[in-house]
Amino acid sequence: MLYREAGQFKTTYVEDMAIFPIRQDRIALAVLLGIAFIGVPMFATFHIWPFGSDYLLWAILLPFLILALAAIGTNILVGYCGQISLGSGAFMAIGAYSAYKLATGVHIPLGFLGFAISIPPLPVLASILLGGLMAAGAGILFGIPSLRIKGLYLAVATLAAQFFFDWVFLRIPWFTNYAPSGSVNAPALDFFGLVVRTPVERYLLCLLFVVVLTVLTKNLVRSNLGRQWMAIRDMDIAAELIGIRPLYAKLTAFAVSSFIVGVAGALWAFVYLGSWEPLAFSIDRSLELLFMVIIGGLGSIMGSFVGAAFILIVPIMLNLVPTELGVPLSTQTITHLEFIIFGSLICYLLIKEPRGFARLISIGKEKLRLWPFPY
Amino acid sequence: MRAPDTNEILLHVEGVALAFGGVRALRDVSFNVRKGEIRAIIGPNGAGKTSMLNVVNGFYHPDSGTITFKGRTRTRMQPFEAARGGIARTFQNVALFKGMSALDNIMAGRTLKVRRGLLWQMLRYGPALAEELEHRRRVEEIIDFLEIEAIRKVPVGRLPYGLQKRVELGRALAMEPDLLLLDEPMAGMNLEEKEDMSRFIVDVNNHYGTTIALIEHDMAVVMDLSDRVAVLDHGVKIADGTPDEVKKSQAVIDAYLGVSH
Numbered sequence: 041m042l043y044r045e046a047g048q049f050k051t052t053y054v055e056d057m058a059i060f061p062i063r064q065d066r067i068a069l070a071v072l073l074g075i076a077f078i079g080v081p082m083f084a085t086f087h088i089w090p091f092g093s094d095y096l097l098w099a100i101l102l103p104f105l106i107l108a109l110a111a112i113g114t115n116i117l118v119g120y121c122g123q124i125s126l127g128s129g130a131f132m133a134i135g136a137y138s139a140y141k142l143a144t145g146v147h148i149p150l151g152f153l154g155f156a157i158s159i160p161p162l163p164v165l166a167s168i169l170l171g172g173l174m175a176a177g178a179g180i181l182f183g184i185p186s187l188r189i190k191g192l193y194l195a196v197a198t199l200a201a202q203f204f205f206d207w208v209f210l211r212i213p214w215f216t217n218y219a220p221s222g223s224v225n226a227p228a229l230d231f232f233g234l235v236v237r238t239p240v241e242r243y244l245l246c247l248l249f250v251v252v253l254t255v256l257t258k259n260l261v262r263s264n265l266g267r268q269w270m271a272i273r274d275m276d277i278a279a280e281l282i283g284i285r286p287l288y289a290k291l292t293a294f295a296v297s298s299f300i301v302g303v304a305g306a307l308w309a310f311v312y313l314g315s316w317e318p319l320a321f322s323i324d325r326s327l328e329l330l331f332m333v334i335i336g337g338l339g340s341i342m343g344s345f346v347g348a349a350f351i352l353i354v355p356i357m358l359n360l361v362p363t364e365l366g367v368p369l370s371t372q373t374i375t376h377l378e379f380i381i382f383g384s385l386i387c388y389l390l391i392k393e394p395r396g397f398a399r400l401i402s403i404g405k406e407k408l409r410l411w412p413f414p415y
Numbered sequence: 416m417r418a419p420d421t422n423e424i425l426l427h428v429e430g431v432a433l434a435f436g437g438v439r440a441l442r443d444v445s446f447n448v449r450k451g452e453i454r455a456i457i458g459p460n461g462a463g464k465t466s467m468l469n470v471v472n473g474f475y476h477p478d479s480g481t482i483t484f485k486g487r488t489r490t491r492m493q494p495f496e497a498a499r500g501g502i503a504r505t506f507q508n509v510a511l512f513k514g515m516s517a518l519d520n521i522m523a524g525r526t527l528k529v530r531r532g533l534l535w536q537m538l539r540y541g542p543a544l545a546e547e548l549e550h551r552r553r554v555e556e557i558i559d560f561l562e563i564e565a566i567r568k569v570p571v572g573r574l575p576y577g578l579q580k581r582v583e584l585g586r587a588l589a590m591e592p593d594l595l596l597l598d599e600p601m602a603g604m605n606l607e608e609k610e611d612m613s614r615f616i617v618d619v620n621n622h623y624g625t626t627i628a629l630i631e632h633d634m635a636v637v638m639d640l641s642d643r644v645a646v647l648d649h650g651v652k653i654a655d656g657t658p659d660e661v662k663k664s665q666a667v668i669d670a671y672l673g674v675s676h
Contacts, residue, residue, distance in 0.1 A: 323588030
């Protein structure tokens, strides 16, 4: 009854093209943002339930935000432009390691030319954004094959990117500043004199990145470029005949996607992990991001958030629920159960609703608008 | 307002030949399209009509022969270059973007007119928003024209066939083309839908002054709509002229009805 759009008339195209054209949705969003920006930090600062410890922030909200951002990036490529990518983890790694190198100072000795390229350490913010740009460059490079190959074959090409960069960051000591263990430490998170240390500050930093990039991405996908991507995805021949250049559309999708994934990678390394090794960005991460996008909803920004939440929270729930119910399970059993339940859930979802949670939500909203009448 | 029938040649196809392996789809076909006219290409199945359209908009490259469009002669070009030159096209089997709404499909047709780049579109503010609104206004005019207001937000995959064809026409119109190629715009339609579509084709020609080249099987429609008709059979042009001339041509009658042995 509350969810009605009766009486809400649109008199301009701007109103009609709004992200949330229905007033109730806008109110819900405002409440959500209020909770995210004010509620959570307040509760966490004063340790009010459920923020008694930092567990909820550290183990759930922080990874959720960063992985949701990475999922949005993956969704641009896979969901909007229809180019299957198994290399998201690699682009996260490129973002992370580029940001690390830039933040600690780049020194490329070109002994045979008699000089060296030296860049002094850059501020953290610039490093993170430039890390994203480096990932975008790599994305364009690995996107070039997509002009010739499609579908599964392209997936294999991006898989090659994944393994190549895994190898690069593991074997070339220059990238880790010759750290003997191969593990590197993030620089201090100094933003124009404001040093981010506590979990709450880290959470707010990520939230800011996520909100800004989400808005920019949403604008992009509902503008002409987004329509170009979707046109290429749905029918590339017809897209070409209305004047869309496949080269431009596909490479911009690779660039934008990799930029966002790269920034997410840099945040993951700097803000969440603090110190990391290449294993943090392995093929597992790529697959995880792909699952998030498929389960959440291909071609949906909101779906990326839902997918990220689902993938992160289900394992934790599977851990907590048996304990709460007083059924003590061994860690091993839990791990196995996790695989079983997770796998079957994904299969079930893909069969019942191949377009993911985002589609389920939009169906639910449509039904709610008419409730209690069927039509 | 009927577009002025000048004798200005918009498209001139000269001696085009096209072969797929041993199959010679087009053999030395020449014809022209005058500015502002409705030109029909007809012929029995497999006559090479669709191949002809594909050659015109750069989808196939002819083995020999030239195509002169708006005074510029070329032999090879990419489809998006043809689009840039002002050639729009619809397909025999609807080729819409299934996951997008009717509105988005038609908006996608405006791609070539979009001036603001990636960063502006990301900000969607000021000039970028103004541009988007301007395109939306033009698209709404087309939606109005084609009487598809009610379905503008519906994903095209869910629309019935007749409406999909209309949306596809809308997408082609959004390009504001100089030459509109329609590949069997009435295939698989019932009588009422055919009447609607015929009206839209005539209206497009009158209202926007768009030159139209169409392929059609329904003879009644072709004879009523078009100013001039070219007839293909087995990749060869066997007749060309006004509908009345073509109707009387013995070669055409033989091609359609067969020759008595």
